[in-house]
Amino acid sequence: MHIELKRGSSTKLYMQIALTIADRIRSGLIEPGTRLPSVRKMTADLGVSLVTVTKAYAELEAIQLVRCSQGKGCYVRGTEPSDQMSREAAAHSKMSTSDSGVSLNWQMTLVDYLPRAQLWRHFDASPQVRYELHMSAIQPELLPTRDIINSAYHLSSDHAERMAAYGSFQGDWELRQTFATHFASRGLQVTPERMLITSGAQQGIDLVARTFIGPGDVVYMEAPTYTGAIDVFTSRGAKIITVPMDNEGMRIDLLTRLCDTYPPKLIYTIPTYHNPTGVTMSTQRRAQLLNIAQSYHCLILEDDPFADLYFREPPPASIKSMDSAGHVVYIKSFSKVLSPGCRVACAIADGSVLTRLVAAKSTADLGSPLLTQKALQAYIQEQYDTYVHQLREELYSRLCVASEVLEQYATNEMQWRLPEGGLNLWLELQGNMDMHELHRQSLAAGVSFLPGSACYVAESDTTSLRICFTVTSSEALKQGLRILCTVIERVSSQQAGATADRLPLI
Structure with missing residues (x-):
């Protein structure tokens, strides 16, 4: 894999390596179960010390993106539920084999120059999602x-x-x-x-x-x-x-x-x-x-x-x-x-x-x-001016629906500001909400949203998310937002309970 190192940068080399690999993992360019290059190979490829690569892999393990084992190497961790992981593993196995049954694993030796590709990862929702609120788009029935x-x-x-x-x-x-x-x-x-x-x-x-x-x-x-x-x-x-x-x-x-x-x-x-x-x-x-x-x-x-x-x-x-x-x-x-x-x-x-x-x-x-x-x-x-005038009225009605649902069902942890136009609502959650767990449970409940981390460079651990209030019907928007609020409340309660169970530090 190609990693562009900026040796005069204020960011240490091991962090540059870790951040680049992290971006590729989060983008889906390196799939769960993939074995990362050995420390010695990465050292030779990048022209850095063994200590630098070792520290980079340790950083990736600390943020739970890889799992390292002495003598076996470092492997990319899965982040989805076990049944979803099984489906992804099966799909990956299929993709790693040609139609004639020949292994395509050799392709991992090809160097590419994609450090990050979050857009495609968050474009399509999972098959189990019923309320697709992640996509910034207009409901197809409203388009000409x-x-x-x-x-x-x-x-x-x-x-x-x-x-x-x-x-x-x-x-x-x-x-x-x-x-x-x-x-x-x-x-x-x-x-x-x-x-x-x-x-x-x-x-x-x-x-x-x-x-x-x-x-x-x-x-x-x-x-x-x-x-x-x-x-x-x-x-x-x-x-x-x-x-x-x-x-x-x-x-x-x-x-x-x-x-x-x-x-x-x-x-x-x-x-x-x-x-x-x-x-x-x-x-x-x-x-x-x-x-x-x-x-x-x-x-x-x-x-x-x-x-x-x-x-x-x-x-x-x-x-x-x-x-x-x-x-x-x-x-x-x-x-x-x-x-x-x-x-x-x-x-x-x-x-x-x-x-x-x-x-x-x-x-x-x-x-x-x-x-x-x-x-x-x-x-x-x-026809554009007449059409867009009518469209604005319809989209505003969807925003009003979203506002009413949030006012009724949102938890105290949720904050938002109604926009003066456009398609999106930005929700900010207070406290230390586990956004990976929230995203997982929301998808399992049939509602998709765009994690706020995808909208930051280097995937900041922000407790925010984006929903689109124009991509679906008013009724589906109501149902999806109600479910999302319920999931947020459940995850928040689970985290509060886990914190309460911990022994105090002396």
Whole structure:
């Protein structure tokens, strides 16, 4: 396995090794039961001392990710219930064998460069889950899927010649014109020439990272933040520094102090209906953040998936709308709001930054699929504003349902703040709640949530979680939240009882 060691870092080498392996285990890239490389092999591969690797493995054992045995080596521990472990073990055994019965274990010798991949691990729920509250999405029945399918059908049948040629690397011109009109009505003046169509916001983030971020470059992010962005910047070998938030967003005062010591290459932010917390950055802080970028000649990557989903008043103007010197790359996703399967987003940038992003896009996939661009273009141009107005009302009703259930069933350990828009609720649990046990029992009860640890770099042991109140029906949301509150209360009681049973220290 490839481990990028930063020998000049303030983080000790053994901790760098332990953190990298821990990320891979938690991401599912190293499966339960896998034997880690021997201490001697890891020592030779990394060019470090035996003591360093021994201390790294001891750290992994201390946080209960591996089990080490003298003479037998270190093995990754399972974290699921025994019956689930049996199913996973059987699946792993099947995956480790080809269709002809030949062992595929030799593949473990192939070096890969994925230090972390939390996004895919938390994307799909377990089969036993009935109430899927972990996914930040809109209930499929609320989306205009049939209208978009009809649009795609007519385009492909009536204009077959359009499908017989490659589209522009930069994206369909008509779609970019439509986006320009859309953004203008929201206070962002931009021309089609300054846009790049990407296959969802995730590709936009990845293009920015692959183009501008290399090993050791400093990237600032909110803490917590979007799991998929952490995965992307970690894979580039960036030095990620996280900045705490309050009810106005990223703490600019702390960011300013940190930048004096660690000048930024890029600042990643979700200023509007932040994922996962739902917090919206104030106008003043948006301007302050832009001033920092101008002072340090760095980029801001402004990720904006939810700005159209406000419940009362529109959110503050985007940071990009204040940007006159090309410091902001603005990414607006339309996938979640219209059709997750279409994977369409728009990146707005200026000057050579845009040129380099288009070049990166061309080498990635030769341009996004033309059919989905054309299908969405017609819908956005003719029906989007009416549709999204109705959608906001429906999503707000789901938030009210979630609020009522939590007010009635939440325990004293639970705290939350209702967002002004978006899809997510961030719940914080007081005390020393065992989140791994809570997650296990919640899944067993049929309710999924996103553990807050997945939204932090290096998986902070935070007692928080994210639920999506828009992904299911109102009735299913009620039932799922009631069950979740019951499980939280049970786990809390179990922990309190276990603490009471302990003998006092003398």
